[in-house]
Every structure is written in structure tokens, then in C-alpha cells.
Amino acid sequence: MNWARVEKKPGFYEFSGPRRAYKDLLDEDKNKLTLVINWGNPLYDNGHTPQSKTALNALEAYTKEVIGRFPVIETLEVGNEFNGRNFVRGPLEKMAPLERSQAYLKILKATSQGARAGREDIRILGGATHSLPGSWLWNIMDSGGAKWMDAVAIHPYSTPAEQFTRQMAVLRWHPSLKDMPFEVTEFGTDSVKSAGNHLVKNYCQFALAGVTKAMWFPANLRGRRTVPLFTPNGRLTSAGLAYRTVAKHMEGKVVTDISEDQFTYGCKFGNDTYVIWGAARAFKLGDAAQVFDLSGKPVTSPPETLDPETPIIVISDSDTPFTLGELPLIADSYYQFSYPEKNAHKAEGDGFERFAKEGKKTIPLLTMPGQDRPNVPWVPWRGHPDHKGVRLTAETLLPSTSKDIVHVYTAEHPKDVTLTAHFKPGKKSEDGVIVRLSQNGKPLLEERASHENPVEIQRKPISMSSGDTLEIVVAAGESQRGDLTRYRITLERATTQTQ
Incomplete structure (x- = not known):
């Protein structure tokens, strides 16, 4: 008024x-x-x-x-x-x-x-x-x-x-x-x-x-x-x-978190209503359960796989309204993006170490609360108060001309993995960004990404022993202008032995 x-x-x-x-x-x-x-x-x-x-x-x-x-x-x-x-x-x-x-x-x-x-x-x-x-x-x-x-x-x-x-x-x-x-x-x-x-x-x-x-x-x-x-x-x-x-x-209704891990999102409302979505994995409906679509209509053929975009609504008073299959995903830069508390360098449960690097100097990406200065996100983000040119969110990253953004995955156990990654700079990027991939310090790939030609990586299988590392580095070119880059990095258990 x-x-x-x-x-x-x-x-x-x-x-x-x-x-x-x-x-x-x-x-x-x-x-x-x-x-x-x-x-x-x-x-x-x-x-x-x-x-x-x-x-x-x-x-x-x-x-x-x-x-x-x-x-x-x-x-x-x-x-x-x-x-x-x-x-x-x-x-x-x-x-x-x-x-x-x-x-x-x-x-x-x-x-x-x-x-x-x-x-x-x-x-x-x-x-x-x-x-x-x-x-x-x-x-x-x-x-x-x-x-x-x-x-x-x-x-x-x-x-x-x-x-x-x-x-x-x-x-x-x-x-x-x-x-x-x-x-x-x-x-x-x-x-x-x-x-x-x-x-x-x-x-x-x-x-x-x-x-x-x-x-x-x-x-x-x-x-x-x-x-x-x-x-x-x-x-x-x-x-x-x-x-x-x-x-x-x-x-x-009283709400309860039913997420089983960082890759699954879900709520239980009251005693009988469930909402769940997340990384793809097998989904099996319980015997005494009913799936409804988003408009509230019963679904005659329940989904067999969890979906990252469309939540499944289940109504059941059973103790086991559904079961989920084994999750092939082992690390995901989006699902596992979290905020280190206080001045910690890594968030608990994150599948990646995330930091900036200037030459051989490592710069921690700390939690910044959001809108703390001009030209930064209006939500919590990760950066450093003394290094204002770099930043990281769950969906975007920004390197500077002297500081790269680095993601490192370290294998806890021997395994073969599939790496999938995507990097797309914004339309205003003057010369794109450079993406580098290495395993235990050995270079595997170097490509320049632009808005018109994003870098898409799929490597399988990559054999890793305990303690082995995969390092993904994103660096600016000659210019940092417009280099805000959308990205996603995932690692799954390899299902094939061919490359």
C-alpha cells in the first residue's frame, strides 16, 4: 500500500x-x-x-x-x-x-x-x-x-x-x-x-x-x-x-531430514509423506506405498531411478516406503559444496580439496558470508579477504591472472574411476580459461575453454591406488575479464574397462 x-x-x-x-x-x-x-x-x-x-x-x-x-x-x-x-x-x-x-x-x-x-x-x-x-x-x-x-x-x-x-x-x-x-x-x-x-x-x-x-x-x-x-x-x-x-x-506437518548422504535430498512430512531426489541410483517402491506426481495424481508406473531434477513424492505409513540402490557417484563438486567453519580450509565431508594457487603458494578458500564487498555474490561463497580476485561457489568459479582455482581428489582406497567435468566461461570472457588435468602430478590434459567451446572431460577408467590424486586446475588466460566460469566435476566408480 x-x-x-x-x-x-x-x-x-x-x-x-x-x-x-x-x-x-x-x-x-x-x-x-x-x-x-x-x-x-x-x-x-x-x-x-x-x-x-x-x-x-x-x-x-x-x-x-x-x-x-x-x-x-x-x-x-x-x-x-x-x-x-x-x-x-x-x-x-x-x-x-x-x-x-x-x-x-x-x-x-x-x-x-x-x-x-x-x-x-x-x-x-x-x-x-x-x-x-x-x-x-x-x-x-x-x-x-x-x-x-x-x-x-x-x-x-x-x-x-x-x-x-x-x-x-x-x-x-x-x-x-x-x-x-x-x-x-x-x-x-x-x-x-x-x-x-x-x-x-x-x-x-x-x-x-x-x-x-x-x-x-x-x-x-x-x-x-x-x-x-x-x-x-x-x-x-x-x-x-x-x-x-x-x-x-x-x-x-513436522519435517524430518531423510537424506542418506550428500548426494541425496529428502524430507519426511508427518508420518506418511516423503519427498526425495538426487544423484541417479536405483529406486524401488515399497509394497504399501504410492507415488504421486507433482500435481497430486497417483502414478501407475513408479520411477525406477532417482532423479536429480524431479522429486518423487511417496505416501505410505510403512516403515520402509522405498529403498535406494547402490550409488555409483563418489565425489561431486556441486552436491558436496560446503562452507568451512571459521577459518578452516576444508569443509567436512567435501570430496575435494578446493583452494587457489599462486605459483607454488597455496591460498585457502575460506567462507565469505556474502555481499561483504562490491562485485561478489549475495550469498555465502568461498574466497580470501587478502586475495580479492578469486572466488568459488557451488556452480561458478573465477580465477585471476595470477591465481588458479584448484580441485584435488584423493583416493582413500584403490579403485577405477570415471571423471566427468564441464567448464564454460561467460559470454564476456575475453580469452577464455585454461583447464589442466593431472594425476599424481603427471599432466593428462590441457585445453582452453570459451563460451562457444566449453571444455567437456570424460576419462574412464582412471586407475587409482590409495593416496593417488587427481588435480583439476582452472587458470585465467592473459585477461581475467569476464572469466566467471560455470563448472561441474564428478567422479563415479568405473563400470567399463575400455577407454
Whole structure:
């Protein structure tokens, strides 16, 4: 609800008309509303995001009036993606993110005070982030922000479902966030094909990470590519069908993590509903179990293999609703990507050692909380505070002209393995990246990857003894510009003896 439409004269509030009084049409016994508080009123600070004492006092008074006027409002979300520039106006647009977090704190305090004066039981959502920027949230908490909120609002558009719980764990390193509820007040995708998968997978991981409420965006078509829940003529989309299935079988039930390893993702909701997906392996349905598709329809021919993209929904009150076969995968740079705690060099359970290298000097890739400085990811990532040119995430890597990104796999037991790897620099890469593969220091391959000609590696079988190493190095060419590279490295047990 736009502040400028409500208060056109200082201290006078007008709530007539559908844009302002629509909340009166909602039956508060059946509906509860989360309202995003908007600012920007030409009466104060030239319509810019308020920062002066006069403007903040006016915002506080306006918020008190709104919350007191509409009892259907259960929750107030303060701000929208405030860690970016799209939803601020005036001087705040030029501020660095961490500086803007302190400007946000003033608004959070004023709005929270006004809302609680309007009604004591109102729930306040703070943070207002696009993505999961640890530094932004930690900075707010360091300044006492937890006092002015009941939960944190996030929009995790840039986090894949498989990485969500790990990134949330990093955010919760801050003492004020350890037990703080989180609400996902926007998530969605522009992929019509994968929208249902995206909703169900994320719902599972949100639940495991302590998210208490999740809101798909948008409900109806908003002139964007993001897939809505229903079409203009009222038909449910793939996302809408999946939403209905989640609401029927999963919402409000106790969740349990049923992942057997780092390559499998799954949730048990209540006593009978299971969601599972992950690396390919045999899947066998139990005798007293039923598989449902994402729209909630029974599946007559259950899948025989676990899928990395499409979650399987099983309903059964049996102790063994399904069984999984042997996993051929032994290491995966995406599934096993994790964040070393504190200043540790390697995350527990990671199949690879990951580090940067300058000549013979090894540089650890430590956990960086996200948006800690300009031009870095807005989610937790791996890098080094003293070496700002390199970075690593679960999906992308960036070498510098003097520092390579290195992945090393060390065999614990003798085995034959199949190596599969993919490296694709971005379109703006000036001269691509150089990919090198070696075993125990002996070179096996060197190729240059470009956006048009990515490097695809498949080597099988590679015989390895205990303690043998495979090293994959990605180096910049003459220029680092545009070298952000999508990558994936996997190792499986070899199934053939031919090369």
C-alpha cells in the first residue's frame, strides 16, 4: 500500500478506494495478510527513501495508523530487497550495501515502533533481502536490529534448493540469527518446465532450514517471466498444482531430514509423506506405498531411478516406503559444496580439496558470508579477504591472472574411476580459461575453454591406488575479464574397462 496515496496532507490519512481499503474485503477469521510497508512520500525528504528525523517520524505515524486500522494484517514486512538498489530512492541509491544497511536500520526501528504502537501483537519481518547476504544481515544484527524484528524476510532467488540449508547454516553463525525464524516472502522461477520441481524441492529444504513461512511469487500474472500459480483464465499452472499438493500433504506437518548422504535430498512430512531426489541410483517402491506426481495424481508406473531434477513424492505409513540402490557417484563438486567453519580450509565431508594457487603458494578458500564487498555474490561463497580476485561457489568459479582455482581428489582406497567435468566461461570472457588435468602430478590434459567451446572431460577408467590424486586446475588466460566460469566435476566408480 503506497504511503503517498494515503497521506497527501501531513498527519491526515485517507483509506478510501480499492487501492487503499482492499483489506476491509478480507474476512480476518479466514485470511491473514502480510503487508509490505512502502515509503516514498513527496511530503517528506522529496519523496526519497526517508532518512531525516521528520520523515522517519512521519513514517512511524503512518505505520501506526495502518496497523491500527486493519486488524487483518498479521505481519508487517519492512522494506523490499533493500540490500539492492531497485527499491530505494535518492541518496541511498549511491550507498555501498553495508552503509545502506545502517540506513535501513533507522527505517526498521521507526516502522517497528509505529507498528507495535498500532497493535502489540503485530509480527515484524526485517532484513528485507534479495538472496542470502550474510554480511548485510550480520551488520544489521551487530547494530541491534534483532530488537526491532520477530523474523527475517528473505528472497532466495539465487540459491539452488540443494545449497539452501548450507547457506542458511552460514547465516546462522551470527548469535542473533541462530534461533531467529526466517520467512521466505518471495521465491519462484521463470522456467515453466521446472516450476513445480522448483517449488517442491525448495519447500523441503526451506522446512529443514527453519523457514516458518514461504510465499511463491507471483500468484497471478504480473507482466514478468516468473511463473505464476494460475493463468489469467484461472487455470492452475504447474507451480499452482504443486502448491496445492504441498498444501494438502506437507504444510503444517513436522519435517524430518531423510537424506542418506550428500548426494541425496529428502524430507519426511508427518508420518506418511516423503519427498526425495538426487544423484541417479536405483529406486524401488515399497509394497504399501504410492507415488504421486507433482500435481497430486497417483502414478501407475513408479520411477525406477532417482532423479536429480524431479522429486518423487511417496505416501505410505510403512516403515520402509522405498529403498535406494547402490550409488555409483563418489565425489561431486556441486552436491558436496560446503562452507568451512571459521577459518578452516576444508569443509567436512567435501570430496575435494578446493583452494587457489599462486605459483607454488597455496591460498585457502575460506567462507565469505556474502555481499561483504562490491562485485561478489549475495550469498555465502568461498574466497580470501587478502586475495580479492578469486572466488568459488557451488556452480561458478573465477580465477585471476595470477591465481588458479584448484580441485584435488584423493583416493582413500584403490579403485577405477570415471571423471566427468564441464567448464564454460561467460559470454564476456575475453580469452577464455585454461583447464589442466593431472594425476599424481603427471599432466593428462590441457585445453582452453570459451563460451562457444566449453571444455567437456570424460576419462574412464582412471586407475587409482590409495593416496593417488587427481588435480583439476582452472587458470585465467592473459585477461581475467569476464572469466566467471560455470563448472561441474564428478567422479563415479568405473563400470567399463575400455577407454
